[in-house]
Amino acid sequence: MPGAPHPKRSVILNEKSSTTPWKLTLASVERPKSIDKSDNLIEDGVRACVEENGLESGVGFPTGLSLNHCAAHYTPNAGDTKVLQDGDVLKVDIGVQVKGRICDSAFTLSFDHRYEKLLEAVKAATNTGIREAGIDVRLGEIAGAIQETMESYEVEIDGKVLPVKPIENLSGHTIGLYSIHGGKVGKSVMLVKNEDQTKMEEGEYFAIETFGSTGRGRVVEEGEVSHYAKRGDAPKVPLRLTTAKSLLRTIDKNFGTLPWCRRYLDRLGETRYLLALNNLVQQGIVQDYPPLCDVRGSMTAQFEHTILLRPTVKEVVSRGDDY
Numbered sequence: 219m220p221g222a223p224h225p226k227r228s229v230i231l232n233e234k235s236s237t238t239p240w241k242l243t244l245a246s247v248e249r250p251k252s253i254d255k256s257d258n259l260i261e262d263g264v265r266a267c268v269e270e271n272g273l274e275s276g277v278g279f280p281t282g283l284s285l286n287h288c289a290a291h292y293t294p295n296a297g298d299t300k301v302l303q304d305g306d307v308l309k310v311d312i313g314v315q316v317k318g319r320i321c322d323s324a325f326t327l328s329f330d331h332r333y334e335k336l337l338e339a340v341k342a343a344t345n346t347g348i349r350e351a352g353i354d355v356r357l358g359e360i361a362g363a364i365q366e367t368m369e370s371y372e373v374e375i376d377g378k379v380l381p382v383k384p385i386e387n388l389s390g391h392t393i394g395l396y397s398i399h400g401g402k403v404g405k406s407v408m409l410v411k412n413e414d415q416t417k418m419e420e421g422e423y424f425a426i427e428t429f430g431s432t433g434r435g436r437v438v439e440e441g442e443v444s445h446y447a448k449r450g451d452a453p454k455v456p457l458r459l460t461t462a463k464s465l466l467r468t469i470d471k472n473f474g475t476l477p478w479c480r481r482y483l484d485r486l487g488e489t490r491y492l493l494a495l496n497n498l499v500q501q502g503i504v505q506d507y508p509p510l511c512d513v514r515g516s517m518t519a520q521f522e523h524t525i526l527l528r529p530t531v532k533e534v535v536s537r538g539d540d541y
């Protein structure tokens with residue numbers, strides 16, 4: 219989906235209007251703003267830029283707005299009252315899709331200069347991953363290069379020097395058609411050196427994403443789930459719950475195997491769907507993706523680009539002049 223993400227991103231970051239939450243936040247005016255508002259702004263921007271049209275084009279997955287020690291898979295559910303604070307480190311993870319080609323890209327925002335080195339480390343590590351990637355390159359070697367770059371940084375927070383650790387159980391990934399993690403033959407680009415001899419191949423799409431942390435460098439599931447996706451290998455089991463049957467029809471029609479969040483069900487007019495949703499998860503038809511967090515008190519950052527390995531060129535389809 220080359221080219222598609224650029225106008226989308228500039229809507230978010232370069233919008234000159236003084237009424238957008240991003241500008242207000244960046245300019246330290248009128249804080250705090252509801253994080254929920256930012257999210258709708260991004261998603262509305264994506265929907266407008268790619269002229270949303272059912273499964274043909276639109277949002278590729280829920281906008282990640284993970285804060286501080288949480289690294290991924292957080293986006294507000296309805297009624298979330300969380301607001302952005304001065305000291306927050308916010309990961310913005312955006313997906314856009316056109317005809318099932320998904321562009322996956324992320325950056326980190328911080329309004330506190332103490333975390334500049336953390337952001338710099340992770341941006342550099344992601345750029346290392348992009349630089350090392352290529353046809354016939356082994357995944358384990360790319361991981362080693364990412365780790366080396368990340369670990370060459372440290373952050374000083376209130377007089378304490380902390381190493382920047384790559385998060386060992388998060389990874390970059392291949393992207394398939396309507397499949398954010400590359401379908402059945404998905405490959406992973408880990409962030410720590412390993413013996414994976416698997417090679418990148420011509421024609422593959424990769425999301426090169428790295429995460430750095432001032433904590434343990436390992437995430438666990440924490441908090442209320444917002445992200446879901448229908449499994450590509452969902453079993454065809456008869457559903458006894460009529461509400462589950464009807465919710466599955468909504469999911470099939472609107473998302474297919476693309477990830478979505480509870481807010482997307484709300485905007486489609488679905489109400490009181492939690493029982494049905496949990497039933498679909500229990501039956502193995504829908505996969506839930508809980509927020510992934512390091513230890514409380516730590517800070518995590520993420521940068522990510524989507525690359526396409528064409529025969530003669532490595533195209534970074536999400537690259538802009540901002541990151």
Ligand SMILES: [Co+2]
Nearest residue numbers: 322425427522
């Ligand atoms: Co990704």
